[in-house]
Amino acid sequence: DTEVTQTPKHLVMGMTNKKSLKCEQHMGHRAMYWYKQKAKKPPELMFVYSYEKLSINESVPSRFSPECPNSSLLNLHLHALQPEDSALYLCASRHFGGNTEAFFGQGTRLTVV
Amino acid sequence: GDSVTQMEGPVTLSEEAFLTINCTYTATGYPSLFWYVQYPGEGLQLLLKATKADDKGSNKGFEATYRKETTSFHLEKGSVQVSDSAVYFCALFNAGNNRKLIWGLGTSLAVNP
Numbered sequence: 001d002t003e004v005t006q007t008p009k010h011l012v013m014g015m016t017n018k019k020s021l022k023c024e025q026h027m028g029h030r031a032m033y034w035y036k037q038k039a040k041k042p043p044e045l046m047f048v049y050s051y052e053k054l055s056i057n058e059s060v061p062s063r064f065s066p067e068c069p070n071s072s073l074l075n076l077h078l079h080a081l082q083p084e085d086s087a088l089y090l091c092a093s094r095h096f097g098g099n100t101e102a103f104f105g106q107g108t109r110l111t112v113v
Numbered sequence: 114g115d116s117v118t119q120m121e122g123p124v125t126l127s128e129e130a131f132l133t134i135n136c137t138y139t140a141t142g143y144p145s146l147f148w149y150v151q152y153p154g155e156g157l158q159l160l161l162k163a164t165k166a167d168d169k170g171s172n173k174g175f176e177a178t179y180r181k182e183t184t185s186f187h188l189e190k191g192s193v194q195v196s197d198s199a200v201y202f203c204a205l206f207n208a209g210n211n212r213k214l215i216w217g218l219g220t221s222l223a224v225n226p
Binding site for chain 2: 006031040041043045048056088090092098099100101102103104105106
Protein backbone atom coordinates (compact mmCIF):
# COMPACT_ATOMS: atom_id res chain seq x y z
CA ASP A 1 0.00 0.00 0.00
CA THR A 2 1.71 3.19 -1.21
CA GLU A 3 -1.27 5.41 -0.80
CA VAL A 4 -1.81 8.68 1.02
CA THR A 5 -5.53 9.32 1.44
CA GLN A 6 -6.92 12.83 1.89
CA THR A 7 -10.46 13.83 2.76
CA PRO A 8 -12.48 15.65 1.67
CA LYS A 9 -11.57 16.03 -2.00
CA HIS A 10 -13.39 19.34 -2.27
CA LEU A 11 -14.35 21.86 0.41
CA VAL A 12 -16.16 25.18 0.22
CA MET A 13 -16.17 27.21 3.40
CA GLY A 14 -17.15 30.65 4.53
CA MET A 15 -14.70 32.98 6.22
CA THR A 16 -16.27 32.37 9.63
CA ASN A 17 -16.38 28.57 9.38
CA LYS A 18 -14.22 26.00 11.10
CA LYS A 19 -13.30 22.90 9.13
CA SER A 20 -10.63 20.20 9.14
CA LEU A 21 -8.67 18.42 6.44
CA LYS A 22 -7.62 14.84 7.07
CA CYS A 23 -4.71 12.76 5.79
CA GLU A 24 -3.94 9.10 6.39
CA GLN A 25 -1.10 6.76 5.41
CA HIS A 26 -0.26 3.19 6.36
CA MET A 27 3.26 2.95 4.98
CA GLY A 28 4.95 3.38 8.35
CA HIS A 29 6.30 6.78 7.35
CA ARG A 30 7.32 8.93 10.32
CA ALA A 31 7.63 12.22 8.41
CA MET A 32 4.41 13.87 7.27
CA TYR A 33 3.89 17.15 5.47
CA TRP A 34 1.26 19.74 4.61
CA TYR A 35 1.68 21.76 1.44
CA LYS A 36 -0.34 24.51 -0.21
CA GLN A 37 -0.39 24.67 -4.00
CA LYS A 38 -1.71 27.28 -6.40
CA ALA A 39 -2.50 26.34 -10.00
CA LYS A 40 0.55 25.22 -12.01
CA LYS A 41 2.93 26.39 -9.27
CA PRO A 42 5.18 24.19 -7.14
CA PRO A 43 3.85 23.20 -3.74
CA GLU A 44 4.69 25.51 -0.84
CA LEU A 45 5.70 23.78 2.37
CA MET A 46 3.53 24.64 5.38
CA PHE A 47 4.30 22.13 8.16
CA VAL A 48 6.45 19.08 8.78
CA TYR A 49 5.86 16.46 11.46
CA SER A 50 8.68 14.12 12.42
CA TYR A 51 7.74 11.23 14.70
CA GLU A 52 4.44 12.94 15.49
CA LYS A 53 6.14 16.15 16.62
CA LEU A 54 5.95 19.43 14.74
CA SER A 55 9.47 20.03 13.42
CA ILE A 56 8.95 22.75 10.81
CA ASN A 57 6.39 25.56 10.64
CA GLU A 58 7.05 27.77 7.62
CA SER A 59 5.64 30.88 9.31
CA VAL A 60 2.10 29.82 8.49
CA PRO A 61 -0.70 32.08 9.81
CA SER A 62 -2.37 30.81 12.98
CA ARG A 63 -5.68 30.33 11.17
CA PHE A 64 -4.08 27.07 10.01
CA SER A 65 -3.51 24.63 12.89
CA PRO A 66 -1.91 21.24 12.27
CA GLU A 67 -2.32 18.17 14.40
CA CYS A 68 -0.74 14.70 14.30
CA PRO A 69 -2.80 12.42 16.57
CA ASN A 70 -0.77 9.30 15.73
CA SER A 71 1.81 8.01 13.28
CA SER A 72 -0.78 7.38 10.54
CA LEU A 73 -2.93 10.49 10.74
CA LEU A 74 -2.41 14.16 10.04
CA ASN A 75 -5.03 16.87 10.33
CA LEU A 76 -5.14 20.51 9.32
CA HIS A 77 -7.68 22.60 11.21
CA LEU A 78 -8.93 25.69 9.43
CA HIS A 79 -10.55 28.73 11.03
CA ALA A 80 -11.36 32.23 9.83
CA LEU A 81 -9.73 31.74 6.45
CA GLN A 82 -9.41 34.39 3.78
CA PRO A 83 -10.32 34.07 0.08
CA GLU A 84 -6.60 34.08 -0.78
CA ASP A 85 -6.29 30.82 1.15
CA SER A 86 -8.22 29.09 -1.62
CA ALA A 87 -5.84 26.48 -3.07
CA LEU A 88 -5.08 22.78 -3.34
CA TYR A 89 -3.86 21.43 0.01
CA LEU A 90 -1.59 18.44 -0.30
CA CYS A 91 -0.48 15.96 2.32
CA ALA A 92 2.69 13.93 1.85
CA SER A 93 4.64 11.34 3.78
CA ARG A 94 8.08 9.73 3.59
CA HIS A 95 10.48 7.62 5.58
CA PHE A 96 12.32 9.79 8.05
CA GLY A 97 15.85 8.65 7.26
CA GLY A 98 17.82 9.00 4.05
CA ASN A 99 16.90 10.81 0.85
CA THR A 100 13.83 8.80 -0.06
CA GLU A 101 10.87 10.04 -2.06
CA ALA A 102 7.73 11.62 -0.68
CA PHE A 103 4.32 10.16 -1.47
CA PHE A 104 1.51 12.64 -2.05
CA GLY A 105 -2.21 12.44 -1.60
CA GLN A 106 -4.69 13.64 -4.22
CA GLY A 107 -5.25 16.83 -2.28
CA THR A 108 -8.19 18.82 -0.99
CA ARG A 109 -9.40 21.58 -3.28
CA LEU A 110 -10.38 24.37 -0.87
CA THR A 111 -12.49 27.36 -1.83
CA VAL A 112 -13.04 30.13 0.71
CA VAL A 113 -16.05 32.32 0.01
CA GLY B 114 21.13 27.04 -0.24
CA ASP B 115 20.02 24.20 -2.46
CA SER B 116 18.06 25.11 -5.59
CA VAL B 117 16.48 23.62 -8.71
CA THR B 118 16.23 25.39 -12.06
CA GLN B 119 13.77 23.99 -14.56
CA MET B 120 13.08 25.08 -18.10
CA GLU B 121 10.05 27.29 -18.38
CA GLY B 122 6.98 26.29 -20.30
CA PRO B 123 4.51 25.91 -21.57
CA VAL B 124 5.75 23.27 -23.95
CA THR B 125 3.45 22.22 -26.79
CA LEU B 126 4.23 19.11 -28.84
CA SER B 127 2.51 16.91 -31.36
CA GLU B 128 1.82 13.30 -30.52
CA GLU B 129 4.87 11.02 -31.03
CA ALA B 130 7.32 13.93 -30.75
CA PHE B 131 10.48 13.71 -28.64
CA LEU B 132 10.35 15.44 -25.26
CA THR B 133 13.15 16.99 -23.23
CA ILE B 134 12.56 19.07 -20.12
CA ASN B 135 15.78 20.48 -18.70
CA CYS B 136 16.52 20.50 -14.98
CA THR B 137 19.71 21.62 -13.25
CA TYR B 138 20.40 21.82 -9.56
CA THR B 139 22.70 23.33 -6.96
CA ALA B 140 23.23 21.36 -3.78
CA THR B 141 25.82 20.45 -1.19
CA GLY B 142 26.42 16.82 -0.43
CA TYR B 143 24.56 14.00 -2.15
CA PRO B 144 20.90 14.80 -2.75
CA SER B 145 18.32 12.54 -4.33
CA LEU B 146 16.61 13.84 -7.45
CA PHE B 147 12.99 13.36 -8.50
CA TRP B 148 10.54 14.10 -11.26
CA TYR B 149 6.95 14.49 -10.15
CA VAL B 150 3.97 14.79 -12.50
CA GLN B 151 0.63 16.45 -11.87
CA TYR B 152 -2.23 15.64 -14.21
CA PRO B 153 -5.09 18.14 -14.42
CA GLY B 154 -7.17 18.19 -11.25
CA GLU B 155 -4.98 15.67 -9.44
CA GLY B 156 -2.27 15.49 -6.80
CA LEU B 157 1.43 14.93 -7.37
CA GLN B 158 2.71 11.55 -8.49
CA LEU B 159 6.31 10.44 -8.39
CA LEU B 160 7.32 9.79 -12.00
CA LEU B 161 10.91 8.67 -11.45
CA LYS B 162 13.85 9.10 -9.12
CA ALA B 163 17.63 8.77 -8.84
CA THR B 164 19.52 8.61 -5.60
CA LYS B 165 23.18 8.83 -6.69
CA ALA B 166 25.36 10.01 -9.52
CA ASP B 167 24.96 8.15 -12.85
CA ASP B 168 21.70 6.52 -11.70
CA LYS B 169 19.05 6.44 -14.41
CA GLY B 170 15.43 6.65 -13.32
CA SER B 171 12.77 5.39 -15.71
CA ASN B 172 9.00 4.94 -15.73
CA LYS B 173 6.20 4.95 -18.34
CA GLY B 174 8.72 5.60 -21.13
CA PHE B 175 10.26 8.60 -19.35
CA GLU B 176 13.94 8.62 -18.39
CA ALA B 177 16.32 10.91 -16.52
CA THR B 178 19.98 10.43 -15.58
CA TYR B 179 21.59 11.96 -12.48
CA ARG B 180 24.65 13.80 -13.87
CA LYS B 181 26.83 15.14 -11.10
CA GLU B 182 29.42 16.62 -13.47
CA THR B 183 26.80 18.85 -15.11
CA THR B 184 24.48 18.99 -12.06
CA SER B 185 21.58 18.01 -14.29
CA PHE B 186 18.60 15.65 -14.30
CA HIS B 187 16.90 16.22 -17.64
CA LEU B 188 13.62 14.42 -18.35
CA GLU B 189 13.22 12.71 -21.73
CA LYS B 190 10.64 10.65 -23.55
CA GLY B 191 11.03 9.35 -27.05
CA SER B 192 7.39 9.54 -28.16
CA VAL B 193 4.85 11.55 -26.19
CA GLN B 194 1.13 10.83 -26.08
CA VAL B 195 -1.85 13.09 -25.49
CA SER B 196 -2.20 11.46 -22.08
CA ASP B 197 1.23 12.86 -21.09
CA SER B 198 -0.25 16.37 -20.97
CA ALA B 199 0.47 17.51 -17.42
CA VAL B 200 2.73 19.72 -15.31
CA TYR B 201 6.16 18.24 -14.57
CA PHE B 202 8.18 19.24 -11.51
CA CYS B 203 11.86 18.53 -10.89
CA ALA B 204 12.77 18.29 -7.20
CA LEU B 205 15.64 17.42 -4.91
CA PHE B 206 15.81 16.20 -1.35
CA ASN B 207 18.93 16.64 0.70
CA ALA B 208 18.83 15.11 4.17
CA GLY B 209 21.85 17.19 5.10
CA ASN B 210 20.11 20.48 4.42
CA ASN B 211 16.83 21.29 6.16
CA ARG B 212 15.22 17.99 5.12
CA LYS B 213 12.91 19.82 2.71
CA LEU B 214 11.97 19.00 -0.86
CA ILE B 215 13.32 21.76 -3.11
CA TRP B 216 11.16 22.30 -6.19
CA GLY B 217 11.63 23.64 -9.67
CA LEU B 218 8.93 25.98 -10.94
CA GLY B 219 7.27 23.31 -13.05
CA THR B 220 6.88 22.85 -16.80
CA SER B 221 3.44 22.60 -18.34
CA LEU B 222 3.29 20.15 -21.26
CA ALA B 223 0.46 20.04 -23.77
CA VAL B 224 0.46 17.24 -26.35
CA ASN B 225 -1.80 17.68 -29.37
CA PRO B 226 -3.17 14.76 -31.40
